[in-house]
Every structure is written in structure tokens, then in C-alpha cells.
Amino acid sequence: MEAAVSTADSVLGSVLEPILARHRRDPVRLLQILREVQETMGHISPAALTAIARALQLPRARVEGVAGFYSFLYLEPVGQYRVLFSDNATDRLLGNLELMATMCQKLWVEPGKVSEDGLVSIDTTSCTGMCDQGPALLVNGWPITRLTHQRVNEICELIRARKPLAQWPREYFAVADHLRRKDLLLNSVLEPGAALRAAIARGAEGWLAEVQKSNLRGRGGAGFTTGVKWEACRNAPGTDRVIVCNADEGEPGTFKDRVLLTSYADHVFEGMTLAAYAVGARQGFLYLRGEYRYLLEPLEGVLARRRADGLLGANVCQAGFDFDIEIHLGAGAYVCGEESALIESLEGKRGTPRIRPPFPVVKGYLGRPTVVNNVETLAKTVLVALEGGENFSAYGTAQSTGTKLLSISGDCAFPGIYEYPFGVSIAQVLEDCGATDAQAVQVGGASGICVAAYEFQRRIAYEDVPTAGAFMVFDSSRDLFEVARNFVHFFAHESCGFCTPCRVGTSLLKNFMDKLADGHGAKYDLADIEWINRLLKNASHCGLGTSAANPVIDTLVKFRPAYERRLQSLEFEPAFDLDKSLACARRMTGRDDPQAHLSSEFSSEESPR
Template structure:
């Protein structure tokens, strides 16, 4: 493994992933060997190994089963199925059992919201879990049957393509878009991208031409292209489908970006939960090298460009481009201080363009048809089409491609939503729309989204939705800056308190104070967007909160008497002084 990774310390995350795949987990002795071979301090290796949720430094159970804890998986019955599996196996949730052979726990999101409840079994995605599968699965585990020998249909992943438009319906041949781009000079290509007004599809909508121009103009020994396939936003799975069913469009797009910025090397940063896509993508890259579509002298045009795939290891924050670059260099994925921005100092301190999977695929349409044709699709400020990942309370979850400008109501009608109470746009980090807003348009100038479109009908309790998002951010905060580390933890405690029936109006006011703090003082986008959905739900769906609140001014976050009960029983004292506001009845010695 070390030799295959050229003993390069920047490959540390890949080395750890590969070592874990071979050894099952990463014991200290193995980490010491890796540190010594790479001449890295052990502390640095430990810091990386302990940062990522899919890396295991402790002993690995033979069956490590992680149910997706996304709100849509919860709605599809994931928690009840996890509990049923635990009962069938006679084990406690989250704890290794059967001499450490089995563990049933949770993971944030698997990118399979359209075919949940989903879970990872030894990091292999299993879709459409059902009550009928609980007993057979427990039986397979009890008999020690290898996961590779479990029923294949349990692991089937559907693309669920529901609506194609300019991109998914283009029917482009491998290399077709790249050839069209290479027929233009880099300057001519950039001019077309500028004319197209293509904007980044990850959610922020930064103009692609401006990013590529800045990268090309930045001085450096080498320039790099990075495809951000760390699709961790709950409710988003469009990149999974692009990479599984349309990977040629993405790889062509990376070549187009490389031609524009002057790069010869690129990376696909693939989220750890998409491990199942790694081998097919590696095979495809090898095939393209054989076809002269990757490597040296591509298409006989003297253009050299090749791609490596880096696998993430379970950290939502790595979707932020500077955190992704840290991860790509083998460190914990903590966002960098910016400026400098990656376009001038990115991978290895060199000019780097980091683009979303969908943005790169769309660049191929511009290369083929030209900027003006692309710009004619969509709205004035949002040209082209947008892929939506539709999940939740709909008849037909899956991928829908629309020209920008489609209304929320049109999407709801197409996917078979009924009695819709709310639509969560752009994942946990986005806004929650009420029915009065369903006439709004999906577009940067109205409702921007990276692609997540989660639907909640009237049966759903939106407090539970907000609670799930708060849990998510508390879990995914990287802990680097205090407002986010503490603010997301405080929010979780407040929501747990309200859920337990101990909430008061002051707690909702405290949530609003945390919202202001997180938006204004967080170091990166994770913290500054962590309360958008929560605040929307508090504001627009107030009864979901108010019906849970008591009317008192203050109720402590925990039950002091319950916490003291064991000590009181042991000492035989009632210890009433423990309360700030004791019972007015005088104590015996007063």
C-alpha cells in the first residue's frame, strides 16, 4: 500500500483507507508503522485517523451495520428497523455485541434517500431495508455468512432517473464534449463559458468562468482540477447518479476544465459512502487511457491530463472546498483560513479549481453547443438546467432535471406529492418552504439549491425534522471554531430538552440567539448555514414548537431530582438545598 502511494505523506488518508480495508481496522501498532514509513509524527497520523467517521482505530466487529440517520430514512422507518434488528440479534444499539462480532449503529447520510431506509453493512450500501429482511439478516449474521454472500438484490442501487433535459438527455459519446473543447483555444473556451453564464451547481452559484480565469491567471508550478464529489448534504444524491450512469460527462468536464485553466492533473474526491463507485470509476479511467481520452496527447492534440480518485472517509465538512483540499493532502478536513482562495493557493499551494460534479458535466454542453445556446436555457441569472434529488413524501423519488425557473409546485406535481406541508430545499443547510411559497422558482435569484428537494406531507411533525437537522450539525461540526462547536451542541441540548417536554419559551429565544451567533461568527459555511432550516421551521411552523412548550419562565435542561436520586438513596438525605429555588417549606434545621 505504501509503495502504491509512493510513500507520499499527502496520500495518508488513502493509505489509511486501504490499510483498513485490508486489516479491518487501524490498531495503534499499524498506525505507528505507517507514521514511521512516511516519517510523520504519530500524532499527525492519529489526528487524521480519528477525524473521519469511517476510519476505525478500535477493533472492528465482523458485522458493522450503520443505519442512515437522515430525516427521510427516519421517516421511512429506519430507527424502528434498527431496533427490530437489535432485538433479533439480542444486542443493544450502538454497542458491539456477541464478543464484538456485531454492532448496529447510525451514520449521518448515505446518499440513498430515494431508496431508503438505507444502511451500510461493513461500508457496503444496502437499500430498501424492510421488516421482512430483519429475521433473514439476523440469521445470516448468526451463521457468520460473509456479506458478499448475502442476497445481491439487497445491495441493488437504482438510478431512479425521472426527468431528463438538456444534460441527461444529450446522449453524448465519450470524449465528444472534450473534443469540442480542445478544438478551441483555452481563451476561446473561457469566452464560451463566460457567455454561457454557467454557475457552480454546488449551491453557492459562483460564476465558473470567473473561477477558471482566476485559476489560469494565478502563477504556480502546476495547476490542478478537483472534482468535488463529496456529496454529503442530506437529501442530495444527484452526483451519485451522474457518477454511476453518466461518468463520461464528468470526466470530459474535468478535461475541459483542465484545458481552460492549464492543468495536467486532476482529482475526483469521492465521498467515502460512495466506495461502491470507486472500482467502476477506476475501470473507466483505465479504459479512457486505452482510448486516448486520458493521459498524454489526448485525441492527438498534444494535451496531457490524467485523473486520480481520492476516497473520503465520512466527514460532511469536506464538501467545503478548502477542507476538501486539506483532506486531499492527507490531513483532517478542517476548512482553511481564506484568503488565499484555492484558485491561487489550493492543492500543494498551487492554483486549483474545485468544481462540483454537475458543473463539470454541464461544461461539456457549453463546449459542444456554445455559450449562447446554453444561456438561452433557464432564467436571466440562472442559465442551463438543474438536477434535483427528490425524496420524502412523494410517489416517485429520484432525479429530475429541469431548466432553471421551474416552480416548486411544478416539481411537486411531477413527483407525485400530495398534501405537502413543507419542502426543504438545499438539504439540512437550506431553507424550509411553506405552501404559500410553492409558487417560487428554483433559480439563484429566487430559491437556490445544490439539488436537495425533501418533501414533508401533513402527517409529519416538523419539530422532528428540525431536530434531525440540529442533530446532524452537532455531529458534523469539525470543532475548529468555538461558535460552531459550542453553538451546534447548545442547539442540540435545547432541542433535546424541548423534545423531552421540558422546553419553555426562553429556550426558543435561546435558539434564535444561537442562530445569530452561528451566522455571524462561524469560520465556514457549515456553521453559518447550520440554523437556516431550524429558524425557518420556528418562524413558519410555530405550532410545531409551541405545542411542546411549558408556560414557565425557566425549566432546567435536566431533571436535577432524577440525577440526584441514587445519591439521595445511598445517603438517606433529601438534599433540597441542591435547588437554586428551593421548596419554601423550611428545612428542619432552619
């Protein structure tokens, strides 16, 4: 017995040691360590948690708390093949649930459980950012796109044959860019270092002034002016400044950052270096969402080349400043897209948003002044450096300068990436992407705005319809109640659980939407839904909670019949069917006569619908 224990210990030790050493036993790197331990061992066992805690001199409970926070970290054994079907509204349109049911049936496993032989586990996951080529799934963290019944059958065969992923057909894992409309950014060709040298020629202050002249605003959705953010960080007390690129592209329906990181990585890294030059930062992080794990090695390759070319590291471009970039991987937590939660996660903690103020530009990563910018924002600073701020601001509208990348998916002929000058009308975009029968567009993702057909003349701009880039089209055959319900489930799953209104409110909202979907809704429930929406909006700690109610608020106003036709009565209805609940008792007693049923006055089973 003791020998067995010590063997297990030494196996664990031999896995942990190189990982811990590579991360210098630094507790700040806890999340990266946990991820890597899992990549080797499949899951993180209680003994592994204890050993990691001991090595990092952290309380074990804290390590367990961090590991338990992230969806992609498993504290219990999972299948040798872990299949996660992306479950965004757009995957639903493409029939992801039917495909998942087929796979579960073929492999004899229930969703969310591990098969008895430990071979496979199948579940859903939040949007994986492959909406233009869905339905998609992740198998052991690697994306497979364009699922069909045939492909699912083939995957089942491969799993049954226990074929290693490396021997699966390469075309399964192909991820297309789908660049459909190119403008300023996507047409630009960057000779690595050219933008940097142009900025250096202006001097740090001159360069910052140029960014301010451009009036570039954050492309992550909030639209904060980039030049103002950079200046605040530059002027904040402290010496070690930090640049963070937010590549935690978790908003359902958004995938433009994935494409930029695939084909415009030099723009992104050069943008980070430009930011570092402006604010005087030495340290940079790219926070890459766990779903984009497959981009890690290619991106590391780009970083290595840029180091070799003198564009990163000591004395960048021989201009006398040092800057380097490190990639941190997330592990399945949408809330980490919120900048202060992202910083917590970078520090190896649970991704709980901080109290603000202080803002990250003053007190961010490890208390240092920190700029957090979106991938697209940073890529666009390259254009400002090359063309000048004034030229940049000539594009777009007065308050929304430049162009915007839209991630278009759903019911349209040509899903993919479209770059438009700000101010383009939704109708124009719909025409270009071949959406002929749209009844609504969800702009800005689950947290965004549901735009109905009568509003299609509205424009994409901070002045009108702001967006981080998601643009999901729903045609007239779609049920917008189900779309909203999908988003509500998403928010309940992704709530960090820190504050009362979001922790409880998102789950209550989910239960109410399910009650309506199950046919037990009453007018009373709509009043409760509106009340919870108000509490979420007013009392939540961060943007996740305040926007969690958006999909319901919008569809309740604009598509109220989709809700009302589900209502059973105008009075209160319980969330369960009393007569149906007695079905098991009837089966056990072998009775099904009228006396074994509750009168239809109290139940709806017999009543005609």
C-alpha cells in the same frame, strides 16, 4: 511474549508494506493509506498508527489526529460486520430507527457498541445518499437499500451465520437511478471525446470564452460563475494547476451526483478534462465520498477505458496537453464538501477549512492553483462544448442558465432524479413527483431553506430559492420540529470543531432541541436558541457553521407552534426532572409514598399534562 510481539509486528508489516509501497510512502496520501489499512484489518490499531507514522516520516500524533477526524476510520476494534443505518430526516420518515432497534434486539447488541463476541456493531451514520430508496444502511461500507422488517431479519440471519458479504443476495445491494424527468443533460448522449474535440477546435481561450458565454454557475449550491473561476485559475501564478471534482456529496437529501457518477461518468470525466484544457491543468482528482466507495471500481474502469482511448494521459486527443485523473476516497466527513477542507483532506490532513483568502484558484492543492467544481457543474460543461455557450444560456432564467438536477425524496409518490430548467416553481415540482399533501419542502438539504406551503409558488433559481439539489418533501402528518432536530444533530456530528461558535454552538443547539423534545422546554430556551443561531451565523469560520442554524431559524419562523406546543412553561425550566432523578433512590429504598416525592410545585411528574 517477545515472540508474540514480533509475530504481531510481522503480520502488521505484511499488511502495511504493499499498501505503503502502492502509495510510494507519500505522506500526502495518508488518508488513502489509513482507509486501505482499515479495509484489510478492520480497524487501525495503535501499533498500526505508529508503524504508518514511521513509514511516512510523520509525527505519530499527526497521524492519530487525521485518523481520529473521519467517522469511517476506527481506532478501536469494531464488529466483524459494521452496520451503519443512514439517519437522514427522510430515513426517519421511513422508519429507520425502528428497523435499527429490531436489528439491535435480534443481534443482542446496543447501538454504538460491539457485540460481546465481536461479531457485529450497529450505529447510525449521516445521510448515505439513498434517500429515494431508503431506509438504507452501510454494511462494511457497502450500501443496502429499501430496508424492510423482512430484509432486516434476513440480514440478521446472514450475520449470525457469518456469511461473507460476497455471498449475500445481490439484490440487497442494488442501487437504482430513478431518472424521473430528463432534460438537456440527462437526455444528452455523449460519444466519449466528442465534447473535448469540439472544445479543442475552439482553442483553449476560445473554449474558456464559450464557458463564460454560457454563464454556467456552480451546481454545488454557492452558484459561483464557472467561467470566472476557471479564468482566475488560468491567470494565477504557478505552473502545476489542478482540477478537482467535488464528489463529496454529503448534503443530507442530495443524491444526484451519485446518479451522474453511476450512469453519466463519461460526462463528468470529460468535464474535468475540459476544465483542464481551459486552465492548463495536468493533474485531476475526483474526491469521492466514502459512502460511495461501491462506485470506486466502476469509475476506475471508466478512467482506464478513457486512458486507452487517448482521452486521458499524455497528449490528450493528440492536442498536445497532458491530463490524468485519480480518485481519492473520503472517509465520512461532511465538512470536506467545503472546497478548502476538501483540499486539506486530499493532502492527507484533517478536513479543516482554510482561512480564505487566498482562495483555492490561487493557492489550492499543495499550494497550486486549483479549480474545485461540483460533479453536476463539470457534467454540464460537456453540454456547453457540444451545443455552444449561447444555446446553453438560452435555457433557464437570466441569472440561472441551463437546467438543475433535483434529488427528490420524502413524502411523494415518485422519489428520484428530476431535471428542470431553472425557474421551475416548487408547486410544479411537487405536482410532478406526486406530493399531494406537502406542508413543507426542505430545499438544498439540511443547510438549505425550509419552504412552507404558502411559498410554493417560489422558483428554483439562484435569484429565488438556490439549491445544490436536495428536495425533501414533508406531508401534513410530519412534525417539522423533529425534522429540524434531526438536522441539528447532523451538524453537531459533522462540525470539524475548528472554531468556537460552531464547535460549541452546534452542540449547545443540539442540547436545547433535545431539551424541548424531552418536554423540559421553556420560552427562555427559544430565546437562547435564537441567540446561538445568531452567533453561528455571524462568527463561524466556514459555511457549515453559518448554515447550521438554518433549519432552526426557518422552522422557528414558519412553524413556531411545533416548538411552542413543547414548552412546559413560559418561565425557565431546568433540563432535567428533579423528581424523576430520585426514582433510583426510591427503588433502592423500596418507597413510593407521597413523602418520597418532591412536591408537584417543583416537579412535573405528577402534574397533568
